[in-house]
Amino acid sequence: MHSMELQPLIRGLTDLEISSCLITQKGTAVLEYYDEPQTAAELSKINSCTKSVLAALISIAIDQHIVPPPHTPIIEFFSQLGQDSDIRKRQITLAHLLTMSSGFNWTEFGGQNSFPTMTKTADWVQFVLSQPLADLPGTRMVYNSGNSQLLSAILRQATGQSVAEFAEEQMFQPLGITDYRWDTDPQGIHTGGFGLYLKPQDMSTFGQLYLQQGRWKGDQLISSATVQHSTSPLIEVNPPHTGFYGWHWWISSFSNGIEHQDEVVYHYARGFGGQFIIVVPSYELVCVITKNKHRKNSAPVDVFRQYIVPYLLQQG
Incomplete structure (x- = not known):
């Protein structure tokens, strides 16, 4: 990408009131x-991009055998499920x-x-576990x-550390991330779905x-097998969303416009209001988008697909 080609993209980002856009x-x-x-x-509020960071930490803990394998039923951590009248809850695993x-x-x-509703209760974990099953x-x-x-509660239980402490030791410090904030629930458990x-x-x-x-930098923080598995299309997502879901990563693809060519697959973290961390392996590309201003009733724009993909395709 040359700076001349980027001018229309930058104009688009300005018009859309994007806070930041980083392409590497x-x-x-x-x-x-x-x-x-x-x-x-x-510090940007990354909303649900937090989920993909949590997935990385769970991945590290599974690799290190601190957290048991994905097929492990969560009743190992929440014994109260043994008293639940719906015995199907005992089948819920980490992978689920x-x-x-x-x-x-x-x-x-x-x-x-x-x-x-969960965030207004005194015990979020108990609130979730007590919900009836629909499927x-x-x-x-x-x-x-x-x-x-x-x-997040499982990670804290398994490591004996707060999620943020585990993150600092296992991932933030190696990556050089020194400045962050992370909200907690009423039990002091770091928020797994948002709040980073x-x-x-x-x-x-x-x-x-x-x-x-x-x-x-020469260290394998997460095993490559776990990275590949966690970012592969493990389950189809429900409308209104499209595409697939891995371990707290979304998976999608775009057409490269060349006849008889494959779709270009990418995975991404997505946060409410327009926070994205997008990884496109075949282009060796990482794209981050943040948006802090929210105009009421403005239709959401897929900045990556509408503005950035055309530039990728121009490169051939």
Whole structure:
């Protein structure tokens, strides 16, 4: 990408009131756009991109045998499920939580408003576990930040550390991430589904770790097999969303416009209101988008697909 080609993209980012857009290709910064100079130094609320960071920490803990294998039923951590009248809950595994297929009857926003309701309770974990099942565990993907909170509670139980302490030791320090904020629930468990604040550049570094199959400066922080599995299309997502879901990563693809060629597959972390960490392995590309201003009733724009993919395709 040359700077002349980037001018229309930068105009588009400005019009859309994007706070930051960072594109790194083959380890080189191609675009570093900030709406204001101070945005680079400020912590961004990454919302549900937190889920993909949590998945990385769970992956590390599974690799190190601190957390048991993905097929392990979560009753090992939440013995109270043994008293639940619905015995199907005893079938819920770590993998079901990671792929959002635990089966709980849950409407994140709208409908039951399960997510806001959870955050108003005195014990979020207990609230999630007490929800009735709508599906047999493992059969259907339903987006549920409660699953993420259970994973955060499991990580704390298994490591004996707070999730943030484990993150610092195992991932943030190696990646050079020194500045962050992370909210907690009433029990002091770090929020698994949202609530992490990072600088845009540190979001990009996290994406780069996944592009590099879990390797960073000669150290394998996450095994490449776990990175590959966790970012592969493990379950189809439910409308209104499209595509697939891995372990707290979304998976999609775009056509490269060449006849008889494959779709270009990519995986991404997505946060409410326009936070993205996008990894496109075949282009050796990481893209971060943050947006702090929210215009009421403005239609969401897929900045990556509408503005950035055309530039990738121009490169041939």
